[in-house]
Amino acid sequence: MSYYSIAIDGPVAAGKTTQAKALASRLGFVYVDTGAMYRAFAVHKLWLEKEIGEEIEVERALRTFDLDIVQDENGQHILIWGKDVTSQLRTPEVSMVASKASAHSAVREALLKIQQVMPSMNNVVMEGRDIGTVVIPNATLKVFLTAKAEVRAQRRWKEQCSHGVTDSYEQTLALLQKRDYDDSHREIAPLEQAEDAVLVDCTEMTIQETTNVILALWNSKAKRGGMN
Ligand code: DC
Numbered sequence: 001m002s003y004y005s006i007a008i009d010g011p012v013a014a015g016k017t018t019q020a021k022a023l024a025s026r027l028g029f030v031y032v033d034t035g036a037m038y039r040a041f042a043v044h045k046l047w048l049e050k051e052i053g054e055e056i057e058v059e060r061a062l063r064t065f066d067l068d069i070v071q072d073e074n075g076q077h078i079l080i081w082g083k084d085v086t087s088q089l090r091t092p093e094v095s096m097v098a099s100k101a102s103a104h105s106a107v108r109e110a111l112l113k114i115q116q117v118m119p120s121m122n123n124v125v126m127e128g129r130d131i132g133t134v135v136i137p138n139a140t141l142k143v144f145l146t147a148k149a150e151v152r153a154q155r156r157w158k159e160q161c162s163h164g165v166t167d168s169y170e171q172t173l174a175l176l177q178k179r180d181y182d183d184s185h186r187e188i189a190p191l192e193q194a195e196d197a198v199l200v201d202c203t204e205m206t207i208q209e210t211t212n213v214i215l216a217l218w219n220s221k222a223k224r225g226g227m228n
Helices: 016-027 035-052 058-063 092-101 105-120 131-135 149-162 169-185 207-223
Strands: 005-009 030-033 067-072 075-080 124-128 141-146 198-201
Touching: 005 016, 005 131, 005 207, 016 030, 016 124, 016 141, 016 207, 030 035, 030 067, 030 075, 030 105, 035 058, 035 067, 035 075, 035 092, 035 105, 058 105, 092 169, 105 124, 105 131, 124 131, 131 141, 141 207, 149 169, 198 207
Parallel strands: 005 124, 005 141, 030 124, 141 198
Antiparallel strands: 067 075
């Protein structure tokens, strides 16, 4: 039996999470956030470094990385060594370490194995940077979701403020631009639009309008019988 999949790729803070969750809930698909897996690795590496008191190599941290992903009615939970770390994933420090670690082939290979199991067992909406290009190259629908950097930084900054992070808007914009650059210039599985992905620029759109655009793409795919 084959399953349906929607791949949502795009740069930092384009709204991938909001859209992927909305689509998953609307279509009854499993929501999978692959960025959270890279972030989990970053949390693990930072923990180890705190324990040891010095910086350690990515390959060494990977040896003791024990990741579990649990789905429940509240969505995806990320466990390291059985401990739920979902609430620790979104700090600026974790973002930077995750971005750096994601350029390492050993990390990508380890996470790719886990990521590819999910669409083989469920209908999924999966978000990340390389879903349409590497993780599910035969996804039923591929969307490349983007927006102007200033608009994305504004959204991310507001989100961070509500979580008590004190970075200024300018710092948030600079970090976002650095991550955009790093994500799209790394050698392995860089952030890029798959040839058969549909570009959705949501700079001028509300959340609901963006969801409607993607749902319309999904429905037209279904009508044309273009389901893989
Ligand atoms: O989507 P995010 O910001 O939570 O992702 C965190 C980092 O992980 C991001 O800098 C790029 C990396 N990432 C990746 O390389 N490939 C993915 N499929 C998902 C995320």
